[in-house]
Amino acid sequence: MFSKILIANRGEIAVRIVRTARRMGIATVAVYSDADAKALHVAEADEAVHIGPSPVADSYLRADRIIAAALATGAEAIHPGYGFLSENPDFVDQVTAAGLVFIGPSAAAIRAMGLKDAAKRLMEEAGVPVVPGYHGEAQDDGLLAGKAAEIGYPVLIKARAGGGGKGMRRVDRTDDFAEALAGARREAKGAFGDDSVLVEKYVEKPRHIEVQVFGDNHGDAVHLFERDCSAQRRHQKVIEEAPAPGMTMEMRRAMTEAAVTAAKAIAYSGAGTIEFIVDASEGLRPDRFWFMEMNTRLQVEHPVTEMVTGVDLVEWQLRVAYGERLPKTQEEIALNGHAFEARVYAEDASKGFLPAIGTLHHLSFPIDSARGTTMRIETGVRAGDSISPFYDPMIAKMVVHGPDRRQALNGLAEALAGVQVAGSVTNVGFLHALATDADFAAGDVDTGLIGRKQEALTTVDRPSQHAISQAMLAAAQFGNAQADGDPWGALAGYAHFHPIARKVTLGFGEEKLDAQLTYDGKPSSNAALWPGHVTVFERGNAFTFSIPDPFAEAAEAGSAHGSMRAPMPGLVKIVRAAAGDTVAKGQPLLVLEAMKMEHTIAAAHDGVIAEIAANGSQVTEGTVLVRFAEEA
Template identity: 75%
Template sequence: MFGKILIANRGEIACRVIRTARRLGVRTVAVYSDADARAWHVEMADEAVHIGPSPVGESYLRGDRIVAAALATGAEAIHPGYGFLSENPDFVDQVTAAGLVFIGPSAASIRAMGLKDAAKRLMETAGVPVVPGYHGEAQEIVLLASKAREIGYPVLIKARAGGGGKGMRRVDHPDDFSEALSGARREAKAAFGDDRVLVEKYVDKPRHIEVQVFGDNFGNAVHLFERDCSAQRRHQKVIEEAPAPGMTPALRKAMTEAAVKAAKAISYSGAGTIEFIVDASQGLKADRFWFMEMNTRLQVEHPVTEMVTGIDLVEWQLRVASGEKLPSAQAEIQLAGHAFEARIYAEDATRGFLPATGTLHHLKFPDAAPAHAAMRIETGVRAGDAISPFYDPMIAKLVVHGKDRAAALAALRKALAETEVAGSTVNTAFLAALAADADFAAGDVDTGLIGRHQDELVAIAPPNGEIIAAAALAASGAGAQEPTSDPWSALAGYAHFHTVERRTRLRYGEEAILARISMRPDGRFQVALEAPYEEVNSHDLRTTPRLARWPGHVTVFEGAAGYNFAVPDPLAKADEAAAASGSLRAPMPGLVKLVRAGSGDAVVKGQPLLILEAMKMEHTIAAPHDGVVAEIVAEGAQVSDGTVLVRFEEPQT
């Protein structure tokens, strides 16, 4: 076993690797950028090395600096985590050339599976079924469009490099192919430095089922059963589970055998995942699955496999990389119970899942697992940490395990309802709605489920009177006083035999709220709200005690939803929103990739005006109303949250 390793990553995966290394007695070295100088993984590691500024291209993607840090600290091996350099064969070559061990597959294995088109040709040769499509080298638009017609619409354009849904577009009609291809190429180039694509048949009711495989350097390869990752939005996984609901013995046998065959075809060593697309239109059948791609690294969702097998995959990675054989044979790997993983992100589900930033002023996870269940929280942040615009906005992974799917799902719902985050917009209410969805609960899940139910899943009921009153009490400071029946203690709320009334103003979204707070003779508070909210008193408010105060705000938690109320500063200037009503602002920090309008152009509501790239995803910014563009931001501009992107001319009266 290694004595010291360096972890070439950040956040929750760095913390995850450190925990296992510590248990095995292996010392760890963390690397960090300017933005991560005080990050949790830096504090957890035995040593830490600064590798550059905040942008990933100047820090976490600098393989030379990472290798130098490993050599300088005496590390024997480098664990890449996932993302960043984890599937970069050139980085593997750098590591091995320096006399270090890469904790993962060989550069040759990564190259064999790194490009989707080449990987599919390889799998065809190995006898693994692949989805019908065009996987060739030629990239002329005329050829690609012709192949799409041959395949038959709808088709899927996919970046041949990378993953995570980036550079992927569904096309339903030939007239839309050209624009979809341009968008996929731009996104692929930005994310992976490669704008080449492949075109595949779009499966009408697709399930995304993947098999965890593991190989060693002695020719051994095993599977650790399957995971279902069909609950996706914009091709990105939201809730994963193991085993796959509705899995049949015949399909499991066929898929796991194909996965092991794929791993052996490239002499694979380490942790990997073989991803399959499954046609679920007629149930799960052994002849209706196809190879999509292989992820030659540890997956974000690996904890669900660990929960149902009892195996620490990071420990296996370290043992195999240090020269040991696989710790278990196939017959020794057993499947027990059911597990879910929910990804908690800083994002606004009501605004198309736009990534969010902010300081996590309040962060609280469940104190314990629900009865008869197990739970683990995978996170790399703590209360007070900031969600940076430079990196993925995932806050945590909530992982639960139960004796069966129903028990695990009940545990997931309870854990989400007890999770509290304030200071940034988060997706916990959306996750809870998905976990409560009737189709999801029944296991009738495919990759289009969220899209079909999105309006219901992202809808949040407006705050009721009790929630608003609780926020008003917290904002006023009156709620900090304990109710009492002692008349002398209550005198602070009276003056000359009449009640002293305290007025508190709040804002929920665009809605201004006025609350009048007074103390009753019994020491309880009475809160009167403007219509349409009814009068609420402190006795009723005890049913909503979960809240957090943070600078300029109060958040009241009701189940998995967090209601954020702004508390205006009475000494601050009047709100300037009215002055900015004729402008369109950036919803997040990003790069203006494409501008589709110019000064003087007349535009209509919903018309795309520009494309903003944030966190390596493209977001279309559309006109909020009809009007004439007075000014528009320049293409290539780097903008921060709230920057004016478009200014409209004043309407003529």
């Protein structure tokens, strides 16, 4: 077995790989950028090498620096994790040329599945069912529009390279095709360096079901059953589960056989996922699923498969890359119970799942799992770490296993209710709402479920009087030294022979809340103080109140009047208006590229533009993008 490996990734997947390698007696080398100098994965690994500045193009995508780090530290192999260079066949070639082992499939296999159009033609030849659509090389706009008309609306435009929902647009009418195509091309070019697309029939009640496959270098390939990843927002997975609800033996047999056929067609070695789109309008039928794409790497949601099969997929990756045969035959792999994974992100679900940044001033996960279930938390951050604009804003993955779907889902809901994050907005409340949704609980889920219920799932009620009182109590610091860690802070709640009273003022949104509190000796137990704020946690929701600074209020008064600011750091990609233009509320003004996605900034109200950001501007959070002229 390898004695030392380098992990060419960051965050929770790097920590995850370290954990298995340590159990197997394998030393690990981490790599890190400027932003990750104090990251958890750096602390967990046996060694760490700095590879460049914070932007991924200057660090985690620098194959030369990563290979040099492996050679300098004596690593024998490189594990790519997922994302970054994990599906880059040129990187695989460079690793091999350097005399190192790539822990993953061959460059030829990655190339065969790297472009969706070529992959689908290959799968058709292998006898794997493929979604009706255009997968050709010609990319003329008129030709693509014609193919869309032939296929019949609605259609889906998809980037030929890459995944994660980037470069993807649903189109319902002929008149909308040109604009959707242009947007998909721009996003695909920015994310993958390739603006080629394919056009497919849009399945009206689609479910996203994928099969975990594993091959070795001796010609063997097996499946480890299926995962359902239909709970998605913006074409990106939110909650995954294994096995798929409503799966029949006949359907499972057809899908898993097709998946293994696909893997064998390219002599696949290592962990891979065959993704299928399923028409669930009449339940799960073996004649209603089609190959969508293959991910030639470990998936973010791999823990649910590990939970229901008892297999450590990272260990299998290491053994297969070392040249060993698959540890188990197909007959030895069995399903046990049900598992869910929920992705906790720093994002604002109420604002269209807008990615967020911030410092994790308070971070706490539940210690115990619900009765009858087991819990696993995958994270790459600790309290005090920052969610930066440079990388994916994932905070953690909450993974719960139970004897059946109902118990596992109840365990997930309870686990989410116990997550506490302060310092950045998160999607925990949304995840809890989804986990307790009646349709989701019944297994009636498709990729449009979140979209149909988005308002209900993302609307947060006003904090209860109890939450407000807990915030007031914490802000007053009665018997609470949590704000600054000063042990003398507890004395602020002490008075001799009589209860003490204190006036407290908090802000919640535009509201100003005042109260006169009398300390009764019971400090707040579900609140976290952090600079200028207090956050109260209630059943998955986090209510953050500001603690006003009277000296700053006067300076800030009126400063934001008549302007629109950047909700996050990003690049101004397209400007659709100019100074002097009269615009209407809701009119698109510019496109901001942030977190690898395009976000349209629309006019907040009617008015005349006085200033607007220049195309190509790099902006930070809070930068004024649009300033309106004052009314005469």
